[in-house]
Every structure is written in C-alpha cells, then in structure tokens.
Amino acid sequence: MERRTFLTTAAIGAATAATGVSVPALAQGKKAVIGVSIPSATHGFMGGLNWHAQETIKRLKTTYPNLEFVLATAGAVGKQVNDIEDMVATRNIDALVVLPFESEPLTSPVKAVKDAGKWVTVVDRGLSQPGIEDLYVAGDNTAFGRVSGEYFKANLKPGAKIVVLRGIPTTLDNERVDAFQAAIAGSGIEILDMQHGNWNRDKAFQVMQDYLSKHKKIDAVWAADDDMAIGVMEAISQAGRQKEMWIVGGAGMKEIIKRVMDKDPQIPVDVSYTPAQISTALEVTALRFVSNTPVYGRFIIGSTLITAENAAQFYFPDSPF
Amino acid sequence: MSDLTRSDAPRPSVAARLPGLSALGPLLALILLVALGATLNENFLSAGNITNVLARSAFIGMIAVGMTFVITSGGLDLSVGSMAAFIAGVMILGMNALLPSMGVGLPLVLAGMGIALGVGLLAGLGNGLLVTKARIEPFIVTLGTMGIFRSLVTWLADGGTISLDFGVRQFYRPVYYSGLFGIAWPIIVFAIVAVAGQIAMRHTRFGRYCEAIGSNDKVALYSAVNVERIRLMTYVLLGLLVGLATIMYVPRLGSASGSTGMLWELEAIAAVIIGGTALKGGYGRVWGTVIGVLILSLIDNILILADLVSPYLNGTIQGVIIVLAVVLQRGKSSSA
Amino acid sequence: MSAAPERAAAPVLELVDVRKSFGPIEILHGIDFALHAGEVHALIGENGAGKSTIMKILGGFLAPSSGAVRLDGAPAPYASGAQAEASGVVVIHQEFNLAPDLTVTENIWLGREKGGLFLDHRAMRAGTQALLDELGSTIRPEARIRDLPVSDRQMVEIAKALSRQARVLIMDEPSAVLTHREVEVLFRQIERLRAQGVALLYTSHRLEEITRLADRVTVLRDGAVVRKAGRGELTEDGMATAMVGRKLEDIYPPRRHQAGTVALEVRGFSVPPLVKDVSFTLRRGEVLGISGLVGSGRTELAEGLVGLRPATGEILRHGIPVAIGSVRDAAASGIAYLTEDRKERGLLLDKSLTENLTLSTLARFGALFIDGRREEAALSRAIAEFDIRAPRRDMKVGNLSGGNQQKLLLAKTMLGDPEVVIIDEPTRGIDVGTKSQIYAFIDALAAEGRSVIVISSDMPEILGLSDRVLVMRHGRIAGELEGARVTETDVVRLVMGTNEQPTGSASHV
Known part of the structure; x- marks a missing residue:
C-alpha cells in the first residue's frame, strides 16, 4: 500500500464525515479524549515521528473541535507504562494510540486499557499477544530489508563487496537484516563486515572510518538508515573514496530524499519507512469517533524504493526529519 | 633532641622517587592494546587509522581533561554530553542566523566559535553555581542539567536535526578534516589541551587546590583555600572545554540532534578513572586521562578492525577492559 | 633493663621477637611483649616509638615481618582484625572505627546484628542501653555517631568493645579525648574487666594514669623495648626519662613574657548559637590561655574569629577594625588558627x-x-x-x-x-617529649613578639604556658586570671562555675 494515497483517502473521508454531520459516533457536546503515547525524539526517525504526531494532532483538533488529544512522550519503557496508566486514571481517555517502546513490557498495560473498554491503536511495533488492539498500523521491516537487498542484487555484479551498518540490536533490526540477506542470497555479493552503528550519525561515521581502514575495496554500503548514511558519507569523503562506492540508507530523511531527487551518484536511491505512519494511525483512530466508518484491522505501510522519479512525493521540506 | 634530628634526617631512596608500577598500569594497557591491534590488522598502524582514532578521541579527550579537574576536586559532571549537543545546536543555529549579515567567511566561523565558548562557559557556570552556592550534590545538579540540555537541543531541533548551512560547512570543514604538517587539527588542539591540563594539575595552585579540596575540603577551607571559587572554576573550565570540543565536532558532520554527544559523559568519566584519577577525588592525573581516552577509542577501533567477536559482545569486551585497567592499578598499588 | 615480674600463669597473648619493616625501613626491632589474664599492661613511648604498630600486630591488622604472635601459647589463628575479634582480641583504635552515619546501637551491633530475617531492634537497643548504663554514660542509643562529641564517640567505642566479650582488650590512648569525670568511669570499667580476668593493654601519654592503672609497664623507644617494670618500680619521672632517653627537665618554658602593645581587641563578639558577647584583648608577646569544658564555646570562638563561622561583633587589630569573613581575610589580618582536629x-x-x-x-x-x-x-x-x-x-x-x-x-x-596565632589543643595525643618541644615553640613565638592564644583542656598546660587565662563557660567568659591568680584551684572553680566571681571585675574588658 502506498502511504500518500492512503492518507489522502483518509483525509477526504474524514473531511466528509466532519462536514456532512453524518451521525457521529459521539453524542453531541461530549468530547472524546484520545491518548497518544510514543517514544521521545531521541533520534532522527523518532524526531520525525514526533513531528508528524504533533502536526496531525494540531490539524485534527482544528477539524474536529470535539476531539481532545493527550500526547505523552517517554524516554524509557517504565515511563511509557506510567504515562498510559496516568492517561486512564486522570484523563479518562476514550482511545489510546500507542507506539510501544518494547513489545513485551507494554503488552499487559495496553491490554488493561483495552479491558477497560477503551479503543486501542497500536503503531509500528506489535504487542507480544495478538488480538488486543482494535487497529494496527505499522511499517514493514521485512519489506524494508528486502527492498534494499533487491536493489543491491539488481545493481551489483557477482563478487561485489559490500559493508553493512546495523542499528541498535533489536528484533526490528534483525528482521531488516535477515530480509536483506535473504534478498541478496545467491547473488554472489559478499558482505565484508556488519557492525552496529546504532542509528547514530557519529557512531556510523566512526564505524565507516574503520571499515575504510580495513577494506581496500568496497563497492557499496547498506547504511540501513538515513542518519547513518550521512555519517557514512562524511567518512567516505574524508578518505576521498566517493567514486568507489554508493550508499543506500533508509527511512526517508529529507536531506537524503533531496539527494536522490538531485540524482546524486553516491545516493542513488532510498527506501521508505515513514515516520508519518503515526499520522495514519491518528487519523484513522479519529475517524472512529467522528464518523461511522468501520476502521478495524491492520494497515501495513509497505517500504517503497524511492528513486529520482518518485522522490518528490516523499519530500517534506518542513519536517525536521 | 637536636642530635636525634640529625640521625633521623630523611633519606630518600632511589626506588621511592620513581613512579610506582601502578601509575604505569594504564600506559601498559595502552601498549598492550596497540600491540594487539598491530598483530590483528596490518592497517592498524597506518597513518590514516591512527589519525582517525586520535581525531575521534579528541572530543571526549578535551572533555575528559576538564572532567579530571572536576572529579579531582570531589565533583562530578553528568551533563557534558548533553551540554555538547546543546552547544552544538546553539552554535549552528547562531551561525545560520548570522549568515545573511556576515556571509561565509572567517568572521562567521569565529563568531560561531565565540558562541560555543560563551554557551559552554555559561553552562559550566550554571552547574558550578548550583553546586557551590545552592549547595546541591553535583550528581543531582548535573543529572538535572543533563536532562535540561538534552531536551533543549531536541526542542531547538524540533525533534530532528539542526544542520549547518551547506556553504558555511564547506568553509568550516577543514577545522576537523585538515591540519598542520599532516596532523589533524582536533589532534593538535587535544594535545595542547592535554599538555596544558597536565601542567595546570601538577604545577599551578589551581591543580594543587583541586587535589586538596578533593582530598579533604575541610582541611582546604581551614587552610585559607577559597574552596567555593576553585570548585566553581572546575565546572567553568569543563564548560569551556566542552565548548572547545564542540568547535572541533561541528565541522565533522555539520549537524546536531537529540542524539549528539549521547553517553559522552560516561565515556569521559570512564577515561578519567581508567587513567588513575580517584573517583572520590583528591588525586588527579591528566596524562592518565589521555591514556584512558585512547584506550576507550582503541578498543572500539580494534573490535571493528579485527572481527574478534560477535558485534553483540563488543560491550562486554569494552567493559572487561575498563574493569581490568582499573584492577591493574588497584592490585599493584595495594601491594606496593 | 630490668626483668618483668615472673608470673606462674602463661601469657594470654604474646609477641616473640617480632620485627616489622615497611619497605626498607625496619621500625620494630625484636619485640618481646606479653599480656596476662587479669592484668593491665601499659605500653608507653614517644610518638613514633612503635606502640601503634605493636597494637596493630596484636590485633591482627598487621602481620609481623618476622617473629611470632601467640595466643594461649599457640600461633595466633587470625590474619585480620575481624578474625582477631572472633578470637576475643579486641582493639579500641585511636581513630575510631565507627560508622559516622549509623546510630550508637547500629554501630555496637554492626556485623553481629540480633534477629533472624528481620532485625530485632528492641533487643539491640536494650542491650546498648544496658552497656551505656554500665558505663554511666548518658548517650542516647539512637544518636548518630556524627552528632556526638569526640569523648562520647570514645565511650561508644568502649561500649562496643565491652559488648564483644573480649578476653584481650587493647586500648590505644582511650583517655586522650575524655574529660576527668569520663576518665574516672573508664578506669572503673578497666578495673572491673581486670577483676574479671581480661588481659588489658593500655597506652596513654598521661603518666599518672599509668602509675594508677598498670600492673606492668613496658617502655618503648625507637622500635625497641628499653625498660620493663612491675607495679611501683618506676616513678613517672623514671618513665619519662626511659621514654625520652635522657633526663627531662620541666617541660614548660621557665619565664613569663613581657607583654607589649595591644595586638588584638575583640568586642562584643558572638558566634551563634553558642558564643555570646565575648570581649578580650591580646598584647604582643603574650600567651593567653583559654580554658573551659568541652562544649563551652572555646573552639567556636576561635573559629568565629578567623571567619570559619558566621559571627557578629568587633575585631580590632592594632586598634583598627577589621572585617574577617574567611580564613583568607584572617590571614591577611595576620591571624592564624591551628585546629584541634x-x-x-x-x-x-x-x-x-x-x-x-x-x-x-x-x-x-x-x-x-x-x-x-x-x-x-x-x-x-x-x-x-x-x-x-x-x-x-x-x-x-x-x-x-x-x-x-x-x-x-x-x-x-x-x-x-602570622602575628596572632590561635592554637587549639596544641598537644592532644602527643607524647611528653614532643609536648615540651611544642611548648618551647609557643614560648619562642611570644618571645619574638607574636601574640599567642592557647586553647586547652589540659590544666597543667594552661597553667604552665599562659601569662593570662580566660575561662569560658556556656559560651561566655566566666572570668579572667592573671599573674599570681593563675592557679589550678581558681581556674577549676571558674571552669566548673562553683565560684561565681564578680565577673565584672575580671572578664569584661
């Protein structure tokens, strides 16, 4: 599914619902409170996600005066659990939109919200027990790795040598890397090295410096994240080896998208994994309270290869990400 | 009684004058690491790799030199990593804002450096005043300011990344990437800071007072030492050095975000302790800190160059080496 | 060197030809020393003679470089202070072994807490109270060590040792920080323990205490035993001579000083919360003694004068008012304070x-x-x-x-x-030889024309050094004595407040 198209549809649907006064699920005068719990903006992707969340909440509030949002960002699992408990206890929320910091520890607190009869939307990272949430909106990590791997397979000759930067060791990272490896299997591409760059520019810069010291010939880099891609680029230009290799990042940071648009030979493509999925989750959840649109189910936002041709539709110059 | 004095006159032995083996523990560990690195990968001792390791050590290094004084005088500063991110953010925003009026050039870069040092000084002054005037535990003060600086930079960046204008960056870039006589600037600046720090610790009143205060602040107070001012100065000095580190850091990637300088405080503190400075204060060794910083950088570098263990275990190796470096000193000094 | 009196009973704890070296320096040269049940054995010597090292070896804190430590005739089965305590050998250290943030009760039971899974606070508190009652002490079991004066900490240390059921009790200058009354209590306890058959090692610089308590005396000098004696064999003078290795003359300087112009004048000086409205003058070349009980405000007054405590009132140097807000200010005004601690x-x-x-x-x-x-x-x-x-x-x-x-x-x-030197307890915990040296220094300071204030709990010291004596009580000056009126009786009366002198005549200048 293509994200932008979906968003447009949802927005139109919502607008119709608002203007047409078509039997809202809510009694007149009573406000619906939607709790939003997401991790705090500790790195680029989450920063983007926070921005999208805030922007969407602003927009939805203006459109639907009878919706109220409670946004809480958490820097740690424990804090997120507390946030959710507080929302139920003190703000009497009608719905919860949550991006779990980690799946396991958040499962039972979220289940408690559901058991209290609230609406639950889970974003990006699934809970460890199926069937709790009413709505699931997520990116596709396997597709993210697979799309990247397919690009490498199609654009490198057998025997080509690549290096990989991994993120913070998590299930999510494993899914991506496994899918990437599966996608390049049998292509004859050799992975020289695979180290953790922790989705951090500085760390990626240092890891890449060391790769460059260690390996005389590198044909391509899978940086797996646009923040890391920026650190990698700097290390390569410091070594003066820009001509030797190209880089694929991921997630759709505006600077990187811009380079793809501008046909930078170092960054031929990017792979989408959009922080705007939180907007989708919020909009769809809002629909539940302002219209009768049936919104149950799972929305998996696939990862798309961003090329010079389609880059424009992934480019948000105003987003901090 | 006077004849007794003569017979009891001090007779310093030669052995007593040499630095104990324990003092050389970190140096020994560093030499072992270098030897290990050299055997595992032939590129380890290449000029390029050595430059990389030294240059990336420079930020933590300068901060750790400042941290040595804070810890020696019995303090602690957990806020330096966030402070670096905050200073970098303000510096970049300031330079971007001044760009239309000043244009790309040396004045703009100097203005940026001035901003970095100024913000660093104020941040250090804030920490120091809270510790000395408000008499709050340094751990609590800097834990608080750590969160404050971190969230301020996230807020300034709108949760994303603050990037330096491309043109300015091209002009400023050489401050990290080029140097003098083939030695990169960050390495030169770090070396100057380290040497000056070592001299300040060993040969100036400031260093002596830091040790005295850390050793026993009551004795220092009774000995006419201006305890509060010296403490304050250690935090201000550290703030300035964080500013200086940021000046060298910003041209590297030209950006700052909420994740800039993450955990630098712990690396700096670890380097100080590995170097032989007492965490409870009272004894500081700046050259040891430099070695500590190099050890930390080298471990990272060797682990990536060598493929020794699963990358999942990198943290384990680092932890073991840090603890070993400290045990090495401890074991020797207690038997001496 | 005379042989110690022979006893039929074998020693409980003994050192046989013990040597101890730190690095290349040998500081104990073949020590033989024995403690017998039911005896107080005094170990005396100048500071640095090796007493502390011997006590540390006896108590298991140090291992001898050569020679043997024997408990009940067999090699001592301990290699640490804790193991020694388990064997019934308990040391009361001069530097107290108390955790300052714990209460008296918690310290006394530290490491041997009563109770199973949960602590039996009531039993421990009762046990502590019983011990303190036995010692005639009014310390509260709930008090934190940090908040107790030094003398009380000593009492807690003694109580802790008593609670250990010691067979051998080694006491390192226990009386140094105690008041007269407390020393009496301590002595009664020592006598009681001796009667119960405990072997005691006692050290003190106060030779009259040795005469009174000790059944045997061993004198150390420069790491070797120079004299062993039984009760009554050595006079105090003889002990001092043996310790120092030469004849001791009067340890106090012989002459009074010629006082010059007024160097320091203090008017209406208060150091909250204790010291109130103190006024006095100090002349050049004069030694002014300040006496009074522990807690009478002597130290607080001195610390107020040099800017270590917030204070109000006037300080004049050579007639000119000076503002002193810190030790640096005091130093700039030529005033220095030498702490008791x-x-x-x-x-x-x-x-x-x-x-x-x-x-x-x-x-x-x-x-x-x-x-x-x-x-x-x-x-x-x-x-x-x-x-x-x-x-x-x-x-x-x-x-x-x-x-x-x-x-x-x-x-x-x-x-x-400095021109004005305030010395707080100049000789606390110091041997007699060094004492006389320090007295000579103080005398020389006055002779050079400096002004000296000596704060001391040691009565002979006050009497022997001072040209003039101020006595403090409850934070105020209770009286001032000069010349022929500086007698022990007068000072003690003022200290205790038994003689309410018309203070106006003497103290308020």
Missing part, C-alpha cells in the same frame, strides 16, 4: 609533607607556576626548625606519628608569618 581539618592525610606544608601559603611559591624547589627548601627549613621526623620526605602525612603531624601543622601555620 589535625586529622580532619588540619592536614591532608593522603598527601605528602610538602603539599601540606605549603597549602595555605601557596601563592608565595610562584605566581603562575609553583616553584617546586622553593617548596622543597621550605620543607627542609620546616623539618630543621620544627624538628619534624619523617622517614621519607615524600611519605603521606597520615603515616606520620601524631607528634610529627602536629609539628608539621605548626610549621604550616607559621609559614604564613
């Missing part, structure tokens, strides 16, 4: 002699960089001038004996060339 406030125990010596006057040793050679030269002068005996110049001050620490502290204070 040399280990916690006077010296950096883990630093070298040089660093300690120059700490308060470091600015004189170079503008930007410290001139190491000048520091070394200053130390050489101090060592010569104050007769500081240190095996090595770069050793930690904490390893010096108390007397040498005190001399170093004096040297450090005098490096600033």
Whole structure:
C-alpha cells in the first residue's frame, strides 16, 4: 500500500464525515479524549515521528473541535507504562494510540486499557499477544530489508563487496537484516563486515572510518538508515573514496530524499519507512469517533524504493526529519 | 633532641622517587592494546587509522581533561554530553542566523566559535553555581542539567536535526578534516589541551587546590583555600572545554540532534578513572586521562578492525577492559 | 633493663621477637611483649616509638615481618582484625572505627546484628542501653555517631568493645579525648574487666594514669623495648626519662613574657548559637590561655574569629577594625588558627609533607607556576626548625606519628608569618617529649613578639604556658586570671562555675 494515497483517502473521508454531520459516533457536546503515547525524539526517525504526531494532532483538533488529544512522550519503557496508566486514571481517555517502546513490557498495560473498554491503536511495533488492539498500523521491516537487498542484487555484479551498518540490536533490526540477506542470497555479493552503528550519525561515521581502514575495496554500503548514511558519507569523503562506492540508507530523511531527487551518484536511491505512519494511525483512530466508518484491522505501510522519479512525493521540506 | 634530628634526617631512596608500577598500569594497557591491534590488522598502524582514532578521541579527550579537574576536586559532571549537543545546536543555529549579515567567511566561523565558548562557559557556570552556592550534590545538579540540555537541543531541533548551512560547512570543514604538517587539527588542539591540563594539575595552585579540596575540603577551607571559587572554576573550565570540543565536532558532520554527544559523559568519566584519577577525588592525573581516552577509542577501533567477536559482545569486551585497567592499578598499588 | 615480674600463669597473648619493616625501613626491632589474664599492661613511648604498630600486630591488622604472635601459647589463628575479634582480641583504635552515619546501637551491633530475617531492634537497643548504663554514660542509643562529641564517640567505642566479650582488650590512648569525670568511669570499667580476668593493654601519654592503672609497664623507644617494670618500680619521672632517653627537665618554658602593645581587641563578639558577647584583648608577646569544658564555646570562638563561622561583633587589630569573613581575610589580618582536629581539618592525610606544608601559603611559591624547589627548601627549613621526623620526605602525612603531624601543622601555620596565632589543643595525643618541644615553640613565638592564644583542656598546660587565662563557660567568659591568680584551684572553680566571681571585675574588658 502506498502511504500518500492512503492518507489522502483518509483525509477526504474524514473531511466528509466532519462536514456532512453524518451521525457521529459521539453524542453531541461530549468530547472524546484520545491518548497518544510514543517514544521521545531521541533520534532522527523518532524526531520525525514526533513531528508528524504533533502536526496531525494540531490539524485534527482544528477539524474536529470535539476531539481532545493527550500526547505523552517517554524516554524509557517504565515511563511509557506510567504515562498510559496516568492517561486512564486522570484523563479518562476514550482511545489510546500507542507506539510501544518494547513489545513485551507494554503488552499487559495496553491490554488493561483495552479491558477497560477503551479503543486501542497500536503503531509500528506489535504487542507480544495478538488480538488486543482494535487497529494496527505499522511499517514493514521485512519489506524494508528486502527492498534494499533487491536493489543491491539488481545493481551489483557477482563478487561485489559490500559493508553493512546495523542499528541498535533489536528484533526490528534483525528482521531488516535477515530480509536483506535473504534478498541478496545467491547473488554472489559478499558482505565484508556488519557492525552496529546504532542509528547514530557519529557512531556510523566512526564505524565507516574503520571499515575504510580495513577494506581496500568496497563497492557499496547498506547504511540501513538515513542518519547513518550521512555519517557514512562524511567518512567516505574524508578518505576521498566517493567514486568507489554508493550508499543506500533508509527511512526517508529529507536531506537524503533531496539527494536522490538531485540524482546524486553516491545516493542513488532510498527506501521508505515513514515516520508519518503515526499520522495514519491518528487519523484513522479519529475517524472512529467522528464518523461511522468501520476502521478495524491492520494497515501495513509497505517500504517503497524511492528513486529520482518518485522522490518528490516523499519530500517534506518542513519536517525536521 | 637536636642530635636525634640529625640521625633521623630523611633519606630518600632511589626506588621511592620513581613512579610506582601502578601509575604505569594504564600506559601498559595502552601498549598492550596497540600491540594487539598491530598483530590483528596490518592497517592498524597506518597513518590514516591512527589519525582517525586520535581525531575521534579528541572530543571526549578535551572533555575528559576538564572532567579530571572536576572529579579531582570531589565533583562530578553528568551533563557534558548533553551540554555538547546543546552547544552544538546553539552554535549552528547562531551561525545560520548570522549568515545573511556576515556571509561565509572567517568572521562567521569565529563568531560561531565565540558562541560555543560563551554557551559552554555559561553552562559550566550554571552547574558550578548550583553546586557551590545552592549547595546541591553535583550528581543531582548535573543529572538535572543533563536532562535540561538534552531536551533543549531536541526542542531547538524540533525533534530532528539542526544542520549547518551547506556553504558555511564547506568553509568550516577543514577545522576537523585538515591540519598542520599532516596532523589533524582536533589532534593538535587535544594535545595542547592535554599538555596544558597536565601542567595546570601538577604545577599551578589551581591543580594543587583541586587535589586538596578533593582530598579533604575541610582541611582546604581551614587552610585559607577559597574552596567555593576553585570548585566553581572546575565546572567553568569543563564548560569551556566542552565548548572547545564542540568547535572541533561541528565541522565533522555539520549537524546536531537529540542524539549528539549521547553517553559522552560516561565515556569521559570512564577515561578519567581508567587513567588513575580517584573517583572520590583528591588525586588527579591528566596524562592518565589521555591514556584512558585512547584506550576507550582503541578498543572500539580494534573490535571493528579485527572481527574478534560477535558485534553483540563488543560491550562486554569494552567493559572487561575498563574493569581490568582499573584492577591493574588497584592490585599493584595495594601491594606496593 | 630490668626483668618483668615472673608470673606462674602463661601469657594470654604474646609477641616473640617480632620485627616489622615497611619497605626498607625496619621500625620494630625484636619485640618481646606479653599480656596476662587479669592484668593491665601499659605500653608507653614517644610518638613514633612503635606502640601503634605493636597494637596493630596484636590485633591482627598487621602481620609481623618476622617473629611470632601467640595466643594461649599457640600461633595466633587470625590474619585480620575481624578474625582477631572472633578470637576475643579486641582493639579500641585511636581513630575510631565507627560508622559516622549509623546510630550508637547500629554501630555496637554492626556485623553481629540480633534477629533472624528481620532485625530485632528492641533487643539491640536494650542491650546498648544496658552497656551505656554500665558505663554511666548518658548517650542516647539512637544518636548518630556524627552528632556526638569526640569523648562520647570514645565511650561508644568502649561500649562496643565491652559488648564483644573480649578476653584481650587493647586500648590505644582511650583517655586522650575524655574529660576527668569520663576518665574516672573508664578506669572503673578497666578495673572491673581486670577483676574479671581480661588481659588489658593500655597506652596513654598521661603518666599518672599509668602509675594508677598498670600492673606492668613496658617502655618503648625507637622500635625497641628499653625498660620493663612491675607495679611501683618506676616513678613517672623514671618513665619519662626511659621514654625520652635522657633526663627531662620541666617541660614548660621557665619565664613569663613581657607583654607589649595591644595586638588584638575583640568586642562584643558572638558566634551563634553558642558564643555570646565575648570581649578580650591580646598584647604582643603574650600567651593567653583559654580554658573551659568541652562544649563551652572555646573552639567556636576561635573559629568565629578567623571567619570559619558566621559571627557578629568587633575585631580590632592594632586598634583598627577589621572585617574577617574567611580564613583568607584572617590571614591577611595576620591571624592564624591551628585546629584541634589535625586529622580532619588540619592536614591532608593522603598527601605528602610538602603539599601540606605549603597549602595555605601557596601563592608565595610562584605566581603562575609553583616553584617546586622553593617548596622543597621550605620543607627542609620546616623539618630543621620544627624538628619534624619523617622517614621519607615524600611519605603521606597520615603515616606520620601524631607528634610529627602536629609539628608539621605548626610549621604550616607559621609559614604564613602570622602575628596572632590561635592554637587549639596544641598537644592532644602527643607524647611528653614532643609536648615540651611544642611548648618551647609557643614560648619562642611570644618571645619574638607574636601574640599567642592557647586553647586547652589540659590544666597543667594552661597553667604552665599562659601569662593570662580566660575561662569560658556556656559560651561566655566566666572570668579572667592573671599573674599570681593563675592557679589550678581558681581556674577549676571558674571552669566548673562553683565560684561565681564578680565577673565584672575580671572578664569584661
């Protein structure tokens, strides 16, 4: 599914619902409170996600005066659990939109919200027990790795040598890397090295410096994240080896998208994994309270290869990400 | 009684004058690491790799030199990593804002450096005043300011990344990437800071007072030492050095975000302790800190160059080496 | 050297030809020493003679370099202080082994708490109360050690040792910080323990205590036993002579001083919350003694004068008012204070002699960089001038004996060339030889035309040194005595408040 198209549809649907006064699920005068719990903006992707969340909440509030949002960002699992408990206890929320910091520890607190009869939307990272949430909106990590791997397979000759930067060791990272490896299997591409760059520019810069010291010939880099891609680029230009290799990042940071648009030979493509999925989750959840649109189910936002041709539709110059 | 004095006159032995083996523990560990690195990968001792390791050590290094004084005088500063991110953010925003009026050039870069040092000084002054005037535990003060600086930079960046204008960056870039006589600037600046720090610790009143205060602040107070001012100065000095580190850091990637300088405080503190400075204060060794910083950088570098263990275990190796470096000193000094 | 009286009973704990070296320096040279059940054995000697080392070896804290430690005739089965305690050998240290943030009860039961899974607070508290009652002490079991005065901490240390059911009790100068009344209580306890068959080792610099308590005396000098004696065989004079190795004349300087112009005048001086409305004058070349009980405000007054405590009132130097808000201000006005607590406030125990010596006057040793050679030269002068005996110049001050620490502290204070010197407890915990040296220094200071204030709990010291005596009680000046009126009886009356003199005549200047 293509994200932008979906968003447009949802927005139109919502607008119709608002203007047409078509039997809202809510009694007149009573406000619906939607709790939003997401991790705090500790790195680029989450920063983007926070921005999208805030922007969407602003927009939805203006459109639907009878919706109220409670946004809480958490820097740690424990804090997120507390946030959710507080929302139920003190703000009497009608719905919860949550991006779990980690799946396991958040499962039972979220289940408690559901058991209290609230609406639950889970974003990006699934809970460890199926069937709790009413709505699931997520990116596709396997597709993210697979799309990247397919690009490498199609654009490198057998025997080509690549290096990989991994993120913070998590299930999510494993899914991506496994899918990437599966996608390049049998292509004859050799992975020289695979180290953790922790989705951090500085760390990626240092890891890449060391790769460059260690390996005389590198044909391509899978940086797996646009923040890391920026650190990698700097290390390569410091070594003066820009001509030797190209880089694929991921997630759709505006600077990187811009380079793809501008046909930078170092960054031929990017792979989408959009922080705007939180907007989708919020909009769809809002629909539940302002219209009768049936919104149950799972929305998996696939990862798309961003090329010079389609880059424009992934480019948000105003987003901090 | 006077004849007794003569017979009891001090007779310093030669052995007593040499630095104990324990003092050389970190140096020994560093030499072992270098030897290990050299055997595992032939590129380890290449000029390029050595430059990389030294240059990336420079930020933590300068901060750790400042941290040595804070810890020696019995303090602690957990806020330096966030402070670096905050200073970098303000510096970049300031330079971007001044760009239309000043244009790309040396004045703009100097203005940026001035901003970095100024913000660093104020941040250090804030920490120091809270510790000395408000008499709050340094751990609590800097834990608080750590969160404050971190969230301020996230807020300034709108949760994303603050990037330096491309043109300015091209002009400023050489401050990290080029140097003098083939030695990169960050390495030169770090070396100057380290040497000056070592001299300040060993040969100036400031260093002596830091040790005295850390050793026993009551004795220092009774000995006419201006305890509060010296403490304050250690935090201000550290703030300035964080500013200086940021000046060298910003041209590297030209950006700052909420994740800039993450955990630098712990690396700096670890380097100080590995170097032989007492965490409870009272004894500081700046050259040891430099070695500590190099050890930390080298471990990272060797682990990536060598493929020794699963990358999942990198943290384990680092932890073991840090603890070993400290045990090495401890074991020797207690038997001496 | 005379043989110790022979006893049929075998010693409980003994050292046989014990030697101890630190690095290349041997500090104990073949010590034979025995403790018998039901006896108080006094170990005396100057500071640095090796008493502390012997006690540490007996108590399992140090292992001898050669020779044997025997408990009940067999090699002592312990290698640490804790194991020694388990064997019934308990040491009461001069530096208290108490956790300052724990309460009296918690300290006494530390490591042997009563109760199973949960602590039996009631039983422990009752046990503590019983011990303290036995000692006639009014310390509350709930009090934190940090909040107790030094003498009370000593009592807690003794109570703790009693609770250990010691067979051998080693006491390192237990009376040094106690008041007369407390010393009496201590002595009764020692006598009771002796009657119960405990073997006691007692050290003190107060020789009259040795005469009264000791069944045997062993005199140490420079790491060797120089005299062993039974009860009554040695006079106090004989002990002192054996310790010092020569005949001791009067330890106090012989003459009174010629007082000059007024160097310091203090008017209506208060140091909240204790010291109220104190006024006095001090002349050049004069030694002014300040006496009074512990807690009478003597130290608080001195600390107020040098800016260590917030105070109100007027201080005039040579008739000119000065504002003193810190030790630096005081130094600038030529006033220096030598603290009573040399280990916690006077010296950096883990630093070298040089660093300690120059700490308060470091600015004189170079503008930007410290001139190491000048520091070394200053130390050489101090060592010569104050007769500081240190095996090595770069050793930690904490390893010096108390007397040498005190001399170093004096040297450090005098490096600033103060005109008014306030010395708080100049000889606490110091042997008789060093005492007389310090008295001579104080005398020399006055003779040079400096003004000296001596604060002391030691009555003979006050009487022997002072030209004039101020007595403090409850934070006020209870009276002033001068010339022929400086007698022990008069001072004690004022200290105790038994003689309400018409204070107006004497104290308010």
